[in-house]
Amino acid sequence: MNQQFVVVDIETTGNSPKKGERIIQLSAVKMDKEKIIDQYTTFVNPGISIPPFIEELTGINKGMVKDAPSFDKIAPFLRDYIQGCIFVAHNVLFDLQFLQNEFERVGVPQFDGNMIDTVELAKIMLPTSDSFKLIELAESLSLSHDRPHQADSDALVTAELLLYLMDKAKQLPLVTLEKLADLAMHVKSDIDLLLDEIIEEKRKHIEDLPDDLEVFRGIAIKKKQTSVKTDNYRERYEYPETTEEKERLLTPFIEYYERRMGQFEMMDIVHTSFQEKKYAVIEAGTGIGKSIAYLLPSIYFACKERTPVVISTYTVQLQEQLLKKEIKTLSNLLPFSFKTVLLKGRSHYVNMFKFEQSLRERDWQYDSLLTKMQILVWLTQTTTGDVDELNLSSGSSVYWNRIKHDGWHLTKEKDPWISRDFYLQAKKTAQDADVIITNHSMLLTELVQDIKLFPDFSHLIIDEAHHLEQAARQHLSIKVSYNQSKFLLSRLGIYEKKQLNYQLEKLTEAQNITVKTHAFELDFMVHELDLAIDELFMMIGQFMQHSHHKKEKSLPKFRIRLTKENRNKYNWDKIKLGAEQIVALLIDIRKGIQERLDSLNQKSEQLNNKEKAVLEEIYGYSQELKELQLSIGALVIQPLDHHVYWIEGDKRALPNSISIQAQPVSVQLELNEKLFKKMNSVVLTSATLTIDQSFHYFKEGIGLNTGLKVTERSIPSPFPYQELTKLYIPNDIPEIQQVSIQEYAEVITNHLIGIAQVTKGRMLVLFTSYELLRLVHDYIKSCGLLEEFILIAQGITSGSRTRLTKNFQRFEKAILFGTNSFWEGVDIPGEDLSCLVMVRLPFSSPDDPITEAINEYYKQRGINSFTAHSLPEAIIRFKQGFGRLIRRSTDRGVIIVFDRRIETTNYGKAFIKSIPSVPIEHGNLSDIIDSIEKWL
Structure with missing residues (x-):
């Protein structure tokens, strides 16, 4: 493949050319497999206005495109420039499809050739990268990227990224490349062309594997490092007692030591x-x-x-x-x-035996395919086999569930990978470690459930300890959801080749094993179970509709507590009967599966590795069926004492969104x-x-x-809060109980608009209610007064908390709206955040099932639940929210609390006393805006 590549990037007014969106800038970089040859860049007059969001994102305004050519003027030259090359872009389907639509619109022949997506290629070659966004890849690889979201800079950095990724591919062992090339024939872009040429070059020479790699059973992996505990008997472990000794130790190695x-x-x-x-x-x-x-x-x-x-x-x-x-x-x-x-727990580690067998399957499902390719590259790098190192797509979870470690069901010795097993290695390494880092969930598994994973220990540090109670509740919780149950069943079945029962039946027949439960009986029971789960969750949905609080009727999402009282109403007996039918079916299905597994296990010497891997997978699956059976029993049929039960879901997606859960009231x-x-x-x-x-x-x-x-x-914190921050409490905001939520949202909106204009954005707004967040977000958007601001809202803007926070930091004028999870764990240092707004004091809703149950628990003991639980919990969260603003000693900003209760109630003083001493100012909106402007 001695042809050229053309790396293209376009900036547009929007995502859809069919809806009239147009190109405003275009850049094409010509290159071969070793270097960049040429670059063509032009602004394009779109003939329509550029939206404020696009102007803020790209820095391209109407003045820059006013005298630029329209697309029809440059299209013939551009088509000739790119034709005959391999078309490359970061998210190639967007750029190429947009261009093809524009070529068609102006009557120019469309591009006819191969394409490569650098997003897809980066996912494969850099499987542990934190992000596959161009700006973040460029930063992590130290590629020069002067003007992100301008086409010439984006195209150039994509070309440099392509060169880097091709170089990474050349460094992979031949055996890895051959497996990748086989899989690459079925991905979205023509990556197989790249890999085939590299393989052809490699085959011309005898390959020497790097010293740290080995090929085992046809897969290149990092050699296991032998773990040797250093014998330090002669070392002097004298803890530095005095200030001088501590400083002597810390000063030489800590930059800017204070x-x-x-x-x-x-x-x-x-x-x-x-x-x-x-x-x-x-x-x-x-x-x-x-x-x-x-x-x-x-x-x-x-x-x-x-x-x-x-x-x-x-x-x-x-x-x-x-x-x-x-x-x-x-x-x-x-x-x-x-x-x-x-x-970590064993499900974090890859089971190499299962992975090896899965590579032999002709399964072209995209997420599975991409994950296999990522793991093949990762195995040449990882020493841990821990999935948390990988950046997998959300769709990869189905495949990971198949190949994750869940112990050994056949004897360990029958696993050919036993000498290179990552989970066993982690356990062995922990046996002679001085410091073991883990998480609360894993710690609780070890201690509460008496599962032996750690070496003997008796000295423990618990960091982020304010989460320990919540982590213990979650760890001891039970949950069954409609989607989880249906997904579990989807892997059963007799007549589809990929499904487990089909494979189990074929193995049983091949070994001439006679069973009591015939295949058609097992299949009939699976079909009955599928219908029974549909029926159960449909009845739970109806129960939910009857049980809803009137004030929640308008909200799409619901969370309803299950008590003895409402279990005695609304046909709960029918739900219980449905659950009993499901449990009985699960017991019978598991018996039929176990009967086959036991017989096959006795003949395991006659099975090949692929068949053994199937058995391992089915053993793990049978365990999941047992967990479902026990969970339904505890949630519906025989509730546990001292637990709070609830149903939650979304009325717009019934029964798919329904789950039923339980947690202990006290841990x-x-x-x-x-x-x-x-x-x-x-x-x-x-x-x-x-x-x-x-x-x-x-x-x-x-x-x-x-x-x-x-x-x-x-x-206390060493930061001089008196100089770094100021707390404002507006006195012209109504009490929320005295007005409708719509009126309250309107007042909040007016205040936020005024404050945003004076702080130039850089504002985090914390809510306790998603409904209020949505109303305020929509009001701000529709009023048009903050058009130049980027609004990023949890639950409205797509993405995780981390992604929303990163996007917020990327824009000059941005407002970030967050609910519960944004009150803590969000770290936005420096000038990226200069204004923190708390819309309400963070009390949990008294209707929340867990809060309600905890309050009852205190009342039964004759204790005031508000002072014992609700107020302290809110103060802790208030302190966490306050901590979002000042993250470094050089940070500076203002905090605004809209909730008047902080000064109109007796308990309000407790919130003020809980945070470091800071200047406090009261006033109406205009006074506060003037003061903020002077202070900032």
């Missing part, structure tokens, strides 16, 4: 707690440097006492940060070596007995643990208040 006495104080508390077998709760304000503060004494203790310390976090982001940043820093500065491992006893009492020492830390300088609420929720002596310390 003395933080709060950090030193926290180090000493952790060190003392471990030495004296004590428990401690430490609230460490933003900027303390708490990760180093607990890691450093933990490492000293683990190495000196030759016993592991476990660090548990709530979020994957913090785990990654600890490994890549803080652990790396400490490994440079400590005078001895130590070993750290990140340990105090479980955590106290299974977690705290098993440990010699536990240190719990977070930036938000106290209410009015007291840890009582936090300790009560997690069961740390019964018979255990606990050191308590609140270490």
Whole structure:
């Protein structure tokens, strides 16, 4: 393939040429497989106005295109320029299709040739990349990208990206490339052309594999690193007791080091707690440097006492940060070596036996195909086999469920990959680690469910500890959804070749095994089960319609608590009968499957590897059926004591959206007995643990208040908040209870428009209600006063929280609307965020099933549920929300609280007292706008 590539990028007024959208700039870069040859760029007069959003995004305005040629003038030259080349673009289907439509519109022949999508190619060659957006790939690969969203810059950087990706492909082993080329024939763009040429070149020479790679059973993988615990008996593990010793240790290796006495104080508390077998709760304000503060004494203790310390976090982001940043820093500065491992549940690891067999299937489903290609490349890089390293598409979950690790059902020794098994390697590595990093869920699996994954340990750090109660509830929860149940059943069946029962039946017949339950009986039961699940969720949907609160009738999404009272109404008995029928069918189907599995297991010596892999998959699947059976029993037929039950869904998508769930009302006893009492020492830390300088609420929720002596310390943030921020409370906003939600949204909208204009956007608006968020977003959009602003709203703008936050940071004038999950864990440092608005104080809705059940729990004990639970919970979330604004000592901005209750109620003072002392100003909208303008 000695032909040229043409890399094209277009900027347009919108996404649809059929609806009259037009090109405003175009650039085409000609290149061969080694270098860039030429570039043609032009603005294009679209003949229509450029929307404000596009102008803000691209920086292209009407003045720039006014004297530019129209598309029909450049089309003949452009067609000749690109014809005969391979057409390349980042998201090629958009650029090529738009151009083809425009060629057709102006009567020029369409492009006729092959195409390559650099998004698709990047997903395959860079499977662990955080993002496949052009701007983020360019940044991560240090490719020069001066003007993102302008065609000449985008086309040039896409050309450089293509060269980089081709180079990455050339570095892959031949055996990997051959497997990729076989699969690439069925992807969306013509990547197989690239791979075939590289393979042809490689076959001309004898290939030497890099020293760190090996080929095993036809798959190139990274060689396993032998884990050897360093024998450090002669090392001096003398913890740095004094300030001078700590500074001597930290100063040489930490850039821009500043003395933080709060950090030193926290180090000493952790060190003392471990030495004296004590428990401690430490609230460490933003900027303390708490990760180093607990890691450093933990490492000293683990190495000196030759016993592991476990660090548990709530979020994957913090785990990654600890490994890549803080652990790396400490490994440079400590005078001895130590070993750290990140340990996760087995479903995070790829089962190589199943993966190997799946490569032999002729399955051209796109997500499965792409995931196989990503994994083949990743296996030449990964030492862990942990799926969290991969950036997989949402559609890949079906395939991952098939190849993930779920233990061994045949004997371990029959797995040919046993010597290179990633999960076993992770467990083995953990056995001689000094520090084990894990998450709350994994920790609870180990301790609450007594599943042995960790080595023996008795010293524990729990970071993000304000999430421990919630994590324990989630861990002990039960959930069954319509979609999950139907998906599980879709993998059953007798007469379709891809389905498991078909494969099981063929194996049974091939081995001449006689079974009691005939294939047609099993298939009939599966069909009956499918109908029974439809019927059950249809009845649950009807039950939900009857049970709805009047004020919620207008809302599409619902969450209804299941109590003894409403279980006695609205035909719950029929629902129970339907559930009993499902459980009976599941038991019979599992018996039929198990009968075949047991017989085949006895003849496993006569099975080939593909057949063994099928058996492993069916064993795992049978376990999932058992979990469904037990969950339906506990949710519908025989409810558990001391649990809260609820149904949730969306009325616009019934029954598909329905799920039924249960959680324990209290986790105090479980955590106290299974977690705290098993440990010699536990240190719990977070930036938000106290209410009015007291840890009582936090300790009560997690069961740390019964018979255990606990050191308590609140270490304030070192930031000078008095200089960095100012709190505004408008006095011209009505109480929400006194007006309709529409009127309240209108008032909020007026205030936000005024504030946005003076702050130039850079504004995060936190809501407690999605309905109010949607109303305000729609009012702002329709009024036309903020047309030059980009509005990014959770639940309206597509994308995850991380993606919405990144998009917000990308635009000069932007407003980000968020509900529950945006009150914490969002990190927007510097000038990207200068204004934080809290629309309401973050109380949970009293109608929320979990809140309602917890309130009842307190009332039964004769305790005021508002002061014991609702208020403290809201204050903790308020503190988390406040913490979004000032993330660094150089940050500066304003906070505005629209909820008048913060000053009109007695409890409002508790919110003010919970945050650092900051200047507070009251006033009407115009006064506040003037003040913000002067202050900023």
